[in-house]
Amino acid sequence: MKRSLGLYLHIPFCIQKCLYCDFCSFPKATEASMTSYAKELCRRLERAAGRCEEYRVDTVYFGGGTPTLLPLSAMESILDCIRTRYDLAPDAEITCECNPASADGEKLSALRRMGINRLSLGLQSVHDSELALLGRAHDYGEFLATFGQAREAGFENISVDLMYGIPDQTLESFRASLRTVAALSPEHISAYGLKVEEGTPFFRMADRLVLPDEDTEFKMYEAMTDILGEYGYAKYEISNFAKAGRESRHNLRYWRREPYLGFGVAAHSCFEGERFGNSRDLDAFLRGEDITAERERLDDIDERDEYLFLGLRLASGIDLADYRRRFGAFFREVYPQADALLAAGYLKTDGERIAFTDKGFFVSNTILAELMAQNERKFSKNC
Numbered sequence: 001m002k003r004s005l006g007l008y009l010h011i012p013f014c015i016q017k018c019l020y021c022d023f024c025s026f027p028k029a030t031e032a033s034m035t036s037y038a039k040e041l042c043r044r045l046e047r048a049a050g051r052c053e054e055y056r057v058d059t060v061y062f063g064g065g066t067p068t069l070l071p072l073s074a075m076e077s078i079l080d081c082i083r084t085r086y087d088l089a090p091d092a093e094i095t096c097e098c099n100p101a102s103a104d105g106e107k108l109s110a111l112r113r114m115g116i117n118r119l120s121l122g123l124q125s126v127h128d129s130e131l132a133l134l135g136r137a138h139d140y141g142e143f144l145a146t147f148g149q150a151r152e153a154g155f156e157n158i159s160v161d162l163m164y165g166i167p168d169q170t171l172e173s174f175r176a177s178l179r180t181v182a183a184l185s186p187e188h189i190s191a192y193g194l195k196v197e198e199g200t201p202f203f204r205m206a207d208r209l210v211l212p213d214e215d216t217e218f219k220m221y222e223a224m225t226d227i228l229g230e231y232g233y234a235k236y237e238i239s240n241f242a243k244a245g246r247e248s249r250h251n252l253r254y255w256r257r258e259p260y261l262g263f264g265v266a267a268h269s270c271f272e273g274e275r276f277g278n279s280r281d282l283d284a285f286l287r288g289e290d291i292t293a294e295r296e297r298l299d300d301i302d303e304r305d306e307y308l309f310l311g312l313r314l315a316s317g318i319d320l321a322d323y324r325r326r327f328g329a330f331f332r333e334v335y336p337q338a339d340a341l342l343a344a345g346y347l348k349t350d351g352e353r354i355a356f357t358d359k360g361f362f363v364s365n366t367i368l369a370e371l372m373a374q375n376e377r378k379f380s381k382n383c
């Protein structure tokens, strides 16, 4: 039986750059340059296909950037290339990210006809004042129109992105965003905390931004679980909520350490025991050069760290018996601090699995860094 594989296609073009964005994306690209980019993506997809004969592709993800900015002919050529060169499962999940200002009903219908069956809409907030502050290219009205057009076009699997920790956002305004979006009944909702990243306009204006304090942010995080729970969404990952059976199959493969190949600038891959990632050098990509910027084979410590880091992102957490089978040691022997974290209510266990509580999820980066440092100290001592 063939192994399952995911394909990620990075489309690095946007209408304008949001003020907080540090993703690899370039504003105001011409149609000609987007078409050249798609051609180069196809060339690279074709080249890699020979290594994937033992695999069946069951998830494809167009991320960005704003993939819905691509001319339809360019999108079609990429999908054709995947269909002809790869073994694409008939029931593959094919997701396309979409900025509400980038697609009208006609375009969405064409994308649906091409076989894209999941749309991920970047909204962030239902309040126009918050959208303007973030530098988004759309208002809430445009989002609503796009959402309706996507349903009319036949998209039965839609995800909506929200954001908390926005400057001037209050607990009440975030609650309103959650309720308003949940009432629309998309199949999936993601909500990420805003991080002010170096190199972004937000970073340069940091002293003028009024960000919610940590206590308010934690209440926002709790509100997310409570309110979305009321509307029938289950949290299955630190920032992701879905109706039953509507979890993102593509994103689950990242957290479950299943193979995927990424194409395009800044795309990452995990394939045959290696992780590798591309640089952001668009010109070198378009010239057909190798833009691999990092490549690593995971050693034992990395494997443990990765298993911990990715497994604990999931609400279902880590299967303790599976941990023991893989690494030949009890989880709580390798991470003795787990006992204190359980007692303090950051972790929870039913004896079979160990997982973060909401309180733990909120400070998960700090906790994971400490657990991983412990793992390194422990195993370097044994060498």
Ligand code: SF4
Binding pocket: 013, 014, 015, 016, 017, 018, 021, 022, 023, 025, 064, 065, 066, 099, 122
């Ligand atoms: S739409 Fe997304 S990728 Fe594009 S600039 Fe905004 S946050 Fe960045």
